[in-house]
Amino acid sequence: MQIMTPIINAIISGIVLGALYAVMSMGLTLIYGVGRMFNFAHGAFIFWGGYFTWFFYSKSQLHYSIAIVLGIVILFLLGLIIDRVMLYSLRKKPDFGIISVLVTLGLAIIMGNAGDVIFGTRIKTIPKVIDGFLKVGDFTITYHDIATLVISVVILLSLELFLRKTTVGTALRAISQDSVGAKIVGINLDRLFAFTLALSAALGGISGVLLAPRFFIAPFVGWETLFKAVVIVIFGGLGSVKGTLLSAFILGTLEAFVSMYMGMFWVAPMWFILLVAVLFIRPKGLFGEWA
């Protein structure tokens, strides 16, 4: 029992991290599936999720839940605006793949630093969703972790239902399987792309709110989370929702064990080594298909 306790704790924390990482990277997967685009600014969306919550909660003195919802709504609208202003015209170009990387990199740099310019570089924090922790025998789990797990699972399940049961969700899956065929049967690609970008921004924002109490809210967090999300989506296979889910849980559990036995510092190198190892065996990731 004495030996098992840390292992079970690590597994619990791995499951929580996995659910959180799945929400965090799902936006990247969805937008790749619909638009064959890699969104460099996804880390900035995650970071701004925490930032807006900080702004509305600490600065505007709104209720915590209202602050979160408001931030996510703004991110959704921001996604629509970014599509209309930047990506709409670029999407027609033949080398959109690399153009999207470069343009969203520029956007990520702007968004990453805009917060510091507007509100100053002082480190900002937001409180946990619920404070305190639960103790059952030898195992402890914080209420924030439980809330993270519940919220993440609810989001993932409703996303799955949305993709399976609704017309828009079916259209999204159709586009990611065959965009030309989807166009022929009359699916409006432009509108769905805008919607998906907005949805992925909102998903990133939610994960940012859940992540923020673990870190500070600072621009570098955006880049670190982007790195994690990148590893998760390639590991699972670009554009595959199933793959992203599975790889988020695998890498989350790996992170929990590595940080328990080797230290936080080793997490990123271990992720990278595992990623390269998987790509050697399956170049497209766990569930990936060639575009």
Next chain:
Amino acid sequence: MGDYRKIIVILLLLGLLSCPWFSGPYYTHLLIISFIWAVVASAWNLIMGYAGIYSFAQLAFFTVGAYGAGLVEVWLKVSPWFGLLIGGLASAFSGIIIAFPCLRLKGLYICLVTIAFHQVIPIFIKLGAKWTGGDVGLMGMPHYHFLGYHFGDSKMGYYYLGLFLFLLFHILIYKIIRSDIGLAFVALRDSEGFAESLGVDRQRFNLIVFVISAFITGVMGAFYIHYLKVATPRTLEIEIFAAAIMMVVIGGLGRFPGVILGAFFVTFVDEWLRTAGLIRPIIFGGIIIVSIMVFPRGLGGLVESLFQSQNLTSVESSETK
């Protein structure tokens, strides 16, 4: 037409050779930095613009070269001249390592794997802080000596060594672009299936371009740390990454002289914006977005379209010869 171009090149060369005698130390410094970044940007352009591989590992190669040379010189007391070669080889070796997973990948997958590689390098530098100096940086690299001339005294030595490397590597890159290897790169970029059906070995040429590009970048990394007297993981930060991307984007992907122009332009603009503080990265991001949306072919494309008619005639005349 050919003579006209030669005269321009010779005038530019004479200008660069005589520059440090009247430009003062500040502009000499900026020119040295421009030489370094121009080579890095051109090596990046070789792999991304000509070979069409979306590799974002260029600054990782640069840093690996810098630390490869620095570590060997500081701990093994190797001559700094030899250090340039070691830096290039260390970087080429990392190029092979990162190329192997990339050989089987395509498009955005390569972009993402190389970004992951870029993100992992500073962590390894911090893990080996005992030798690399961690965040503070690696210091104590010896200075160059050449025929009794000591490089630490003024910027002159570094200027001419930088100019030498700048010219050497650009001639090399130009020769590669104009050779059969360069033709294979472009063929694989523009029509992969067709090129492969004609017997162009994609994996072999991808490996070649990774190694060449990494080697050149690594040598410049080694030179860079001698000039700045310190190697830090800061070369991997997003601001420098953005600046390097800007050079390629502003210069125009796949446009050889354009990217050199882009490197000089960005280095000088970067310096003038130093006082802008927090706004500076935002201006960078804005420049990247605007230049992609408004000038998708970059400075190189702009210059080309200005000289379009002359270019056409020069191609025709060289073909009729």
